[in-house]
Amino acid sequence: MTAPGTQTTRTGLHGGKRLSPLRVMLAFVIILAVAAGAFLGFHAFDSAKAESASPWFAGYVDVTATPSYPFETPASTAGRDVVLSFVVASDDDPCAPSWGDAYSLDDASHELDLDRKLARLRQGGGDAIVSFGGQRNDELSTACADPAALLAAYTSVVDRYQLTTIDLDVEGASLSDAAAGLRRAEAVSALQSSKRKAGGDLAVWLTLPVAPSGMTKDATDAIAQMLTAGVDLAGVNVMTMDYGSSLDGKTMAQGSIDALNATHRQLAKLYSNADISLSDQTIWSKMGATPMVGQNDVRNEVFGIADAQKLSAFAQDKKLGRMSLWSLNRDATCGPNYVDLTHVSDACSGIDQGDASFAGILSTGFAGRPHLSAPAVTTSEAVEPIVDDPATSPYPIWAKTSAYLEGTKIVWHGNVYSAKWWTRGDLPDNPVLNEWETPWTLIGPVLPGEKPYAPPTLPAGTYPDWSGTVQYDTGDRVLFEGTPYESKWWNQGASPDAASSDPDGSPWVQLTADEVAAVLKGATAAG
Structure with missing residues (x-):
């Protein structure tokens, strides 16, 4: 610093020179431009950051279905992001990735123009996820027993299509194959790690079957394998479809809501087992739902417009991290030439949709983008328990030393639970993988303005007052x-x-x- 009144000696390239008015004006313009750039850059970053936390929607597209679906020219923003399916093992070479065991990656480029269509989608601001697996063929890890070749197969797909997000649709025989699950988890962990070491990101979603009561043991084992292998799961997407007898007379929407609630409980336990503490809301943000629109594979199951609206409202309320549908190919009313609507079509829903589209309904509130969630890293959170207040609890607050009969309702951590059988000392919100492991049924949250619990009373004289001598x-x-x-x-x-x-x-x-x-x-x- 220089003391007041002293003269400084200028040094450097322009030392000692006076600035002309033109130079002053030019410098001022440059400063404004830099400041504006910094302002815009900050807000662009801030906007991207905000969008990265937003739930996203992407419908599945069956790449090999006929007629082909023009995903590269989406009719609305609901179709700007897609999940291209399915990459599976080739019958000719179990460690070679193929599209539906019908096209090699090169064949799909030449015969389906897949690479060119993907480039056009991205030109228009859209993007694609690639899904591995599906029901009909072998997922790569099921068929390919060579760990190095398996990793190379996954890597070749990710690199060819410049993916930031992948989807692993594991079901059927692939899901029950524990050895394949271990290979899959280790290969995906290595792939994700190598991408991050190279300065990139790879979001990994695991798509699994579900019933209204939750996921099967095979499904929860698949998640546990991923977490044990160190895979940073972006989330678990459950296929809310084809329930069969487990639907038990419920609507498709209600069955799906029950399935999501059960999945949330199971994920809490799985992350707890992996020594990762996540809040309820974080777990919801790591979940996705994929209904099969219209006629499902089970004859009496139809996911209609009203079901989509109800599921959408639930998903928005819970801030579900992802919403998808099977499939964009089928999101249309069948034409007059398609007579048997109970037979599932690859090209229409089997119901009269009117002017509505399932993608339009289910994408509501899901304005984020899949690629912006790729850098997310799962870390433990400090989860603050809710302290229950007797003055606002509609039922008694659970106590470890109290015993509860079947049907007894209590309050614990802001929620109302009902006892399924006699219980004492069992935490109502203890995370369990299966519903039958807990004696408590979660009814719902304590609502604002609820009055404290008061036992039912009768007027004096209705019955004699109790006496210790009688x-x-x-x-x-x-x-x-x-x-x-x-x-x-x-x-x-x-x-x-x-x-x-x-x-x-x-x-x-x-x-x-x-x-x-x-x-x-x-x-x-x-x-």
């Missing part, structure tokens, strides 16, 4: 502080107050709200 037989009813109880067996001196903390040992059971209502109704009718 003998009671089975079926006798009493009032204890206004709350009605019924005797389960002969007793004397046993206070009904202990019924909630020891329901098995207490001879008293509190009347339910329905029973109290029936008593009041009977009293009104008699009066």
